[in-house]
Structure formats: C-alpha cells, structure tokens
Amino acid sequence: xxxxxxxxxxxxxxxxxxxxxxxxxxxxxxxxxxxxxxxxxxxxxxxxxxxxxxxxxxxxxxxxxxxxxxxxxxxxxxxxxxxxxxxxxxxxxxxxxxxxxxxxxxxxxxxxxxxxxxxxxxxxxxxxxxxxxxxxxxxxxxxxxxxxxxxxxxxxxxxxxxxxxxxxxxxxxxxxxxxxxxxxxxxxxxxxxxxxxxxxxxxxxxxxxxxxxxxxxxxxxxxxxxxxxxxxxxxxxxxxxxxxxxxxxxxxxxxxxxxxxxxxxxxxxxxxxxxxxxxxxxxxxxxxxxxxxxxxxxxxxxxxxxxxxxxxxxxxxxxxxxxxxxxxxxxxxxxxxxxxxxxxxxxxxxxxxxxxxxxx
Amino acid sequence: xxxxxxxxxxxxxxxxxxxxxxxxxxxxxxxxxxxxxxxxxxxxxxxxxxxxxxxxxxxxxxxxxxxxxxxxxxxxxxxxxxxxxxxxxxxxxxxxxxxxxxxxxxxxxxxxxxxxxxxxxxxxxxxxxxxxxxxxxxxxxxxxxxxxxxxxxxxxxxxxxxxxxxxxxxxxxxxxxxxxxxxxxxxxxxxxxxxxxxxxxxxxxxxxxxxxxxxxxxxxxxxxxxxxxxxxxxxxxxxxxxxxxxxxxxxxxxxxxxxxxxxxxxxxxxxxxxxxxxxxxxxxxxxxxxxxxxxxxxxxxxxxxxxxxxxxxxxxxxxxxxxxxxxxxxxxxxxxxxxxxxxxxxxxxxxxxxxxxxxxxxxxxxxxxxxxxxxxxxxxxxxxxxxxxxxxxxxxxxxxxxxxxxxxxxxxxxxxxxxxxxxxxxxxxxxxxxxxxxxxxxxxxxxxxxxxxxxxxxxxxxxxxxxxxxxxxxxxxxxxxxxxxxxxxxxxxxxxx
Numbered sequence: 001x002x003x004x005x006x007x008x009x010x011x012x013x014x015x016x017x018x019x020x021x022x023x024x025x026x027x028x029x030x031x032x033x034x035x036x037x038x039x040x041x042x043x044x045x046x047x048x049x050x051x052x053x054x055x056x057x058x059x060x061x062x063x064x065x066x067x068x069x070x071x072x073x074x075x076x077x078x079x080x081x082x083x084x085x086x087x088x089x090x091x092x093x094x095x096x097x098x099x100x101x102x103x104x105x106x107x108x109x110x111x112x113x114x115x116x117x118x119x120x121x122x123x124x125x126x127x128x129x130x131x132x133x134x135x136x137x138x139x140x141x142x143x144x145x146x147x148x149x150x151x152x153x154x155x156x157x158x159x160x161x162x163x164x165x166x167x168x169x170x171x172x173x174x175x176x177x178x179x180x181x182x183x184x185x186x187x188x189x190x191x192x193x194x195x196x197x198x199x200x201x202x203x204x205x206x207x208x209x210x211x212x213x214x215x216x217x218x219x220x221x222x223x224x225x226x227x228x229x230x231x232x233x234x235x236x237x238x239x240x241x242x243x244x245x246x247x248x249x250x251x252x253x254x255x256x257x258x259x260x261x262x263x264x265x266x267x268x269x270x271x272x273x274x275x276x277x278x279x280x281x282x283x284x285x286x287x288x289x290x291x292x293x294x295x296x297x298x299x300x301x302x303x304x305x306x307x308x309x310x311x312x313x314x315x316x317x318x319x320x321x322x323x324x325x326x327x328x329x330x331x332x333x334x335x336x337x338x339x340x341x342x343x344x345x346x347x348x349x350x351x352x353x354x355x356x357x358x359x360x
Numbered sequence: 361x362x363x364x365x366x367x368x369x370x371x372x373x374x375x376x377x378x379x380x381x382x383x384x385x386x387x388x389x390x391x392x393x394x395x396x397x398x399x400x401x402x403x404x405x406x407x408x409x410x411x412x413x414x415x416x417x418x419x420x421x422x423x424x425x426x427x428x429x430x431x432x433x434x435x436x437x438x439x440x441x442x443x444x445x446x447x448x449x450x451x452x453x454x455x456x457x458x459x460x461x462x463x464x465x466x467x468x469x470x471x472x473x474x475x476x477x478x479x480x481x482x483x484x485x486x487x488x489x490x491x492x493x494x495x496x497x498x499x500x501x502x503x504x505x506x507x508x509x510x511x512x513x514x515x516x517x518x519x520x521x522x523x524x525x526x527x528x529x530x531x532x533x534x535x536x537x538x539x540x541x542x543x544x545x546x547x548x549x550x551x552x553x554x555x556x557x558x559x560x561x562x563x564x565x566x567x568x569x570x571x572x573x574x575x576x577x578x579x580x581x582x583x584x585x586x587x588x589x590x591x592x593x594x595x596x597x598x599x600x601x602x603x604x605x606x607x608x609x610x611x612x613x614x615x616x617x618x619x620x621x622x623x624x625x626x627x628x629x630x631x632x633x634x635x636x637x638x639x640x641x642x643x644x645x646x647x648x649x650x651x652x653x654x655x656x657x658x659x660x661x662x663x664x665x666x667x668x669x670x671x672x673x674x675x676x677x678x679x680x681x682x683x684x685x686x687x688x689x690x691x692x693x694x695x696x697x698x699x700x701x702x703x704x705x706x707x708x709x710x711x712x713x714x715x716x717x718x719x720x721x722x723x724x725x726x727x728x729x730x731x732x733x734x735x736x737x738x739x740x741x742x743x744x745x746x747x748x749x750x751x752x753x754x755x756x757x758x759x760x761x762x763x764x765x766x767x768x769x770x771x772x773x774x775x776x777x778x779x780x781x782x783x784x785x786x787x788x789x790x791x792x793x794x795x796x797x798x799x800x801x802x803x804x805x806x807x808x809x810x811x812x813x814x815x816x817x818x819x820x821x822x823x824x825x826x827x828x829x830x831x832x833x834x835x836x837x838x839x840x841x842x843x844x845x846x847x848x849x850x851x852x853x854x855x856x857x
Contacts, residue, residue: 065767067404067691072698075408096767098559105556134549135556180816186547210502210544210812215693216627219683223498225816238697242682242704323412324698359547 063103392432469602481617482672534799574780624673
C-alpha cells in the first residue's frame with residue numbers, strides 16, 4: 001500500500017490531450033537556442049561536456065511498478081530523450097517500494113554523475129517532507145531539476161447519485177451529518193485536500209481512508225457511499241465518463257480551460273482560506289517531473305535540461321503523448337526548480353495541516 | 361447485442377488480431393511456465409509495445425497473453441510442485457502428488473482441459489452479465505466484500521480437516537503476516553523494523569514460490585532421484601485420460617468455474633483466494649475427501665477449472681466502472697485508456713463490440729493454448745523422470761529469478777528464502793501451508809473492508825440484504841464442516857471398535 005504518493009500512483013487515468021500552445025511556446029526558444037548556440041564558442045564547450053553521455057547508459061528510475069501511469073510517462077520520456085542526449089541508451093528501471101520513497105531516497109543518495117535520473121512524484125514529495133513523514137531522507141528543493149512532465153490541477157467530484165451540486169448543498173449536509181471525503185491513503189494529496197476542506201467547512205468533513213487506490217474510491221463515490229473525492233483532472237474526467245463521479249470544483253484559484261462547468265474553489269470559500277488554496281495549487285502544479293541527485297555538475301545538468309527541453313518540444317514526443325492520451329504540460333528545469341521552491345515555501349498554517357495529516 | 365457479439369468475433373478473427381494473439385500466447389506460455397515471472401509482470405513489460413495499436417489488437421495481444429499464463433502456470437505446478445503463478449498454488453496440492461505417482465501426463469491433460477472449460481465458463485458469465493453489469497458491480501460495496509473475505513477465511517477450516525488445530529494456528533500466523541506494513545486506516549507502520557521494503561507488506565509471489573517450491577527443491581536435492589523416482593507406474597500417456605476426467609467430473613469443474621467467475625469480481629481477492637475456495641468446496645462435496653492433497657483428480661480439476669474462470673470475473677468491474685480487480689486488470693485498464701477507451705457505460709453501448717471481443721479472446725486464446733500445449737505435454741511429463749541433480753540448478757535459478765522479477769528487489773529473494781524455510785519445516789512436521797497463505801492474502805483485505813464498512817455505514821452495514829445472505833452461507837459452510845468432522849470422527853471410532 002503506497003501511503004505517501006499513491007494518490008498519483010494508482011492506475012493513472014489520463015485522457016486529456018497534450019496542450020498545444022505550451023508546446024509551441026517551448027519549441028520556439030529551444031530551436032532559437034540551437035541556432036544561437038551553433039554560432040557561438042559556448043556551443044563547442046557544451047558539446048564537449050555533453051560528450052560525457054556518449055556511449056553511456058543513462059538510467060531513468062521509475063519509483064513505481066511497471067504498467068502504471070508513472071511508468072508510461074517514464075518510458076515515453078526515455079524513448080525520446082536518450083537520442084536527444086546522445087546517450088547510447090536511456091533505460092527505464094522500476095524501483096517500487098514504500099509508495100515511491102524507496103527509489104526517491106536512493107536517488108537522493110546516488111552519485112551525482114547524471115547517469116541516474118528519476119521520474120519524481122513531486123507533490124507527494126513536498127507534502128511528505130513538509131509534513132515530517134516517516135522515511136523521508138531527502139529535501140525536495142535540493143534535487144537537480146531537469147524538467148516537469150505534467151502538472152494537472154486537482155478536481156473535486158461529487159457522487160453522481162447524490163444531491164450535492166453547490167457549496168450550499170454541502171453546508172446543508174454538513175449541518176445534518178459529517179460530509180464523507182474519500183481518500184486513497186493517509187498523507188496522500190487527496191487526504192490533505194480532505195483535511196483542507198474540513199477546515200474550510202467548519203470541521204464538518206470526515207476523511208474516509210482504507211481504500212487501496214483511487215479507482216476504488218471512485219467506485220465508492222459512484223455507489224453514493226461518499227460525498228466528495230479529489231484527484232487529478234484526467235482521472236476525474238475518466239471517472240465522470242464511467243459515471244462514478246461528477247466534477248464540480250478545482251482545488252485552485254482559477255478554472256479549467258475549456259471546462260467552464262468546473263469552478264475554482266477559491267470563488268466559494270472565505271477569503272482567509274485563499275492562501276491555503278494557493279499553496280495547495282502550487283503543490284499540485286509541481287506534478288510529475290524529472291530530476292537527478294543533488295549537486296549534479298552544472299555542465300551535465302545543462303546537457304540533461306537542454307536534451308529534455310528538446311525532447312518535449314519534438315513533434316514525435318508530442319504526437320506520442322497525444323496518441324497515448326497522456327497529457328503533458330512541460331516546464332524547463334529552471335522553471336521547475338522555481339515551482340518546487342514556491343511549493344516548499346508554504347505558510348505555517350498549511351504546514352500544520354500537513355503535520356496533522358501525517359499524525360505529527 | 362447479437363450484432364456487437366458478431367462484430368467482436370469478426371474483429372478478433374481478423375489476421376492482424378489473430379497474429380498478435382498468437383505472439384501474446386507464445387510469450388504468455390513461456391512466462392507462465394517460469395515460476396514467479398507471471399502474467400502481471402509480462403503484461404506490464406509488453407504494454408509499451410501496444411502503444412498506437414487499435415483497441416481490439418491491444419486486447420488480443422495482452423489478454424491473450426494473460427489468460428495463457430494461468431494455464432501454463434499450472435504446468436509448472438504439476439511437474440515441479442512450484443506454482444508458475446501465485447494463482448496456481450492450489451494446483452500444486454494434488455497435481456504434484458500425481459506427478460510423483462508417475463501420472464504427470466494425466467494430471468497435465470486434466471489441468472489443461474479443466475482450464476479450458478473454466479475459461480469458457482468465465483467468458484460466458486462475462487457475456488451474460490453485460491446487460492446487468494453495472495447494477496451488479498454497484499450492489500457490492502465494502503460490507504459485501506468483507507463478508508466474502510470471511511467466506512474465504514472459513515474455508516481455512518475445511519482445508520485443514522484432519523489437523524484442525526494446526527490449520528488454525530497457521531491461519532492465524534498468516535493473518536499476522538498480513539499485518540506487516542503501513543496500516544490502511546491510520547497510516548501507521550506496523551512490524552516494519554525501520555525497513556522501507558516492508559512498508560507495503562510481504563510480496564505474495566515470493567511467499568508462494570518459497571512456501572511451495574522450496575520444500576520440493578530440497579526434497580529433490582536430498583533424494584537425488586527424479587520427481588517420479590519412486591513411482592510404480594510410469595504412465596506419461598495419460599493425457600487423454602486426464603482430459604476425459606474433466607468431463608467425468610464435470611460437476612466439480614462447473615462449480616470451480618462458477619466460484620472463479622464470482623470471486624474474480626471482488627477487487628483484490630481474485631485468483632489467489634478463489635482457487636482455495638473452489639478447492640475447499642470440491643473437498644466438501646467429494647465422496648473421497650481423504651484423497652485431497654494426496655493426488656486427487658477432483659482436487660486438481662477444481663484448481664484448474666477455477667483458475668481461468670476468474671479472469672472473466674475480474675474483467676467485470678473494470679469494464680463496468682473502471683475498477684480493476686487485480687494487478688493485471690489494472691494494467692489492462694491502462695491499456696484501455698492509452699488506446700482511447702473509457703470504462704463505464706461506453707463499453708456497454710458504443711464500444712460493446714470491444715467488450716464482446718474480450719469475451720471471444722478469452723475463449724479463442726484458451727482453445728489455441730490447448731492445441732499448442734498438447735504435443736508438448738508428453739515431453740514435459742518426461743521431465744518428471746529426469747534425475748534430481750540435473751533439474752535442481754535450473755529450478756533454483758528460476759525460483760530466485762521469479763522472486764526477484766516482480767519488484768527488481770533482492771529483498772523479495774530473501775522473503776522467498778524465508779518462506780522456503782517455513783515451507784520445509786511445515787512439510788517435515790506435517791503442518792498445512794495453505795491456511796498460512798490464505799491468512800496472509802485475506803488478512804489485509806478483511807481488515808480494510810471491515811474498517812471501511814464501519815466508516816461508511818456505522819454498524820448498520822450488518823443489516824444489508826447481501827450481507828445477511830452471505831452470513832447465512834457462512835453459517836451453512838461452518839455447519840457442514842462441523843457435521844463432516846463429527847461424522848468422520850464417529851466413523852473412525854467405529855472402525856477402531
């Protein structure tokens with residue numbers, strides 16, 4: 001049972017297609033950079049340092065079992081990034097255990113030579129680090145960030161058979177009994193969101209744990225046993241299609257592009273809770289990303305970052321992500337590092353919620 | 361609906377689908393035979409190869425591979441006493457004693473044919489349930505799942521007949537093993553001793569391989585003889601006889617198939633438990649229960665018939681509401697989403713042909729595997745006459761690889777070796793191993809569903825109609841077991857008098 005990151009580990013149910021405009025935005029600077037670089041002596045230096053990867057095998061660690069959402073993203077990136085980096089091979093190695101902590105702790109302690117990088121479950125890492133979860137031996141901000149793959153918003157759904165359609169409906173139920181918020185595990189993102197909702201609804205929320213993965217929570221929501229559950233947008237879309245969920249709000253300050261029916265939670269709660277929603281939004285936006293161990297040599301990190309940027313901008317990668325119905329919202333390594341920094345600079349009130357979630 | 365069924369069949373029979381299914385079957389055949397490297401691992405590794413394929417082609421390849429591993433896993437279980445899959449453990453109980461008696465051919469024939477019949481039962485159940493699939497799946501919540509896990513636990517008693525106390529002690533030990541890891545309710549680590557590897561509990565695959573395979577390998581090593589070394593008969597021609605046995609004992613196979621399809625529906629329980637429930641049920645119905653565990657053809661048929669039927673059952677909640685019942689259906693679900701399909705009402709309306717294609721794949725793949733395996737059975741059965749010292753190194757390598765492969769973890773190899781030590785002690789002092797395994801699998805589920813039931817319903821879950829019905833079944837099974845035990849005690853005291 002993955003307790004820390006399993007909100008993002010279970011069966012990933014991605015359906016949303018790749019975001020075109022973001023890709024174009026990235027593609028342009030990347031290609032310009034190449035043109036500029038080719039004409040400058042810096043390029044020669046870069047090329048020389050990237051020579052290191054030639055004839056080498058780079059391992060991309062996926063800290064979860066094969067066949068899941070993380071694994072598919074990892075294989076998609078490895079397939080296209082290996083050639084961009086000029087490495088002989090980029091292979092995916094699954095290192096599951098302790099909800100992703102096992103692999104992440106090992107990458108934290110690995111030799112920073114650029115030959116071991118990892119697909120990170122960043123939101124889970126940030127919350128378990130800030131919440132003081134057991135077994136965490138890393139500092140999320142100190143990893144060498146190479147780039148983000150996805151950072152979908154989280155969406156709160158209600159039971160399609162229930163009567164909840166507005167926040168007022170929720171409050172009405174809260175006056176009669178506790179509102180039931182499903183969670184796939186103590187300390188998971190959905191558990192934290194359940195606790196945040198409880199704060200915003202005068203302690204009227206009961207977070208129900210014991211489910212083994214998000215599919216099981218959705219089936220319980222579909223049966224009408226639960227009132228609320230939150231997951232990534234693509235999982236929620238999938239559940240709505242399976243008629244086990246009805247999406248109502250995003251856990252954020254802004255709505256979802258092209259889906260006006262999903263309203264931002266920030267519009268309905270007391271203004272004093274806005275900082276909490278904002279930091280949760282930032283934590284969720286950290287999403288899934290690629291990073292190496294801390295203190296990766298600058299030149300090798302630059303090679304990896306450049307190769308990653310070229311990868312996610314390449315037509316082949318974008319086409320594959322569309323074909324596989326895997327949404328991508330890439331960020332560069334530098335942007336990702338900034339996102340992680342913002343997420344880890346959480347207000348004390350939020351840290352207190354996390355610590356409570358981890359039983360501290 | 362008939363149109364969709366026919367379209368599904370034609371799609372499956374297209375050369376492209378059949379070609380991919382054959383490749384899947386060949387891969388499934390090999391990995392199924394190898395202990396530990398089972399269906400889920402093979403499917404996960406092959407998933408990237410399906411990127412970009414049409415949905416029906418994906419399922420022809422992956423589902424074809426999956427259903428075959430269940431059958432071929434039984435072959436290893438019969439020949440070497442090492443389950444090729446975690447779901448083949450019950451096949452070891454009677455299949456291997458038959459091999460030891462020199463009846464490997466008959467056992468393989470029986471297991472192959474009962475697997476086919478079981479698979480057809482599972483596929484038919486899936487097809488018939490299509491119109492009512494959603495209400496059925498939604499009718500089963502945590503309280504009903506809890507009661508079904510209790511049904512599984514009750515079978516510990518009938519599986520330990522003759523050594524009830526030992527069986528109960530082993531079952532409790534299994535329940536204690538299930539406590540290892542992060543507890544599902546409060547997130548507290550239990551009995552992990554600071555080891556992150558233990559957070560998710562002990563792996564089922566290394567336990568099964570060690571518990572059943574370990575003692576067999578040691579026995580082979582020590583005896584220095586072949587598996588069927590002491591056998592009186594050397595009949596490797598019994599394949600047809602074994603196949604006929606399936607129809608001679610058709611009631612056993614039908615029951616096993618029905619149990620497999622029903623239990624397969626329950627998320628998390630699936631094949632690792634339903635095999636023992638089917639086995640226990642066959643033992644209770646049998647006129648010669650004392651033969652069970654010593655090479656009973658009925659026991660073997662129950663295990664074989666159940667094994668493939670559960671695949672049909674496990675697809676039901678996945679298709680209906682996107683709830684995977686097992687690790688392999690979770691991978692299939694990912695294949696669904698990758699190929700642009702969405703579980704739920706779509707699968708019962710616009711994509712009904714795809715749903716039916718899965719039914720056909722299960723039937724056709726199983727028929728193909730029987731045809732492919734038939735000429736191989738005799739040579740395979742001959743392996744039981746190969747000298748132990750030649751076989752042992754291969755078996756050792758395979759068991760270590762099998763334990764390692766699921767999580768790329770040396771820790772799992774140590775777990776397998778620990779389980780092997782327990783298995784050897786159990787065999788030496790005649791303690792039953794099955795209750796230990798049942799307890800280890802069911803403990804976690806039992807705990808989770810009980811907590812969930814009370815969190816969601818308070819104690820009112822006890823009043824749900826299906827819970828009451830399952831409660832009555834539990835009482836009836838207990839009553840029957842006590843009745844049978846008393847009868848056999850009376851009979852043995854009469855014999856002594």
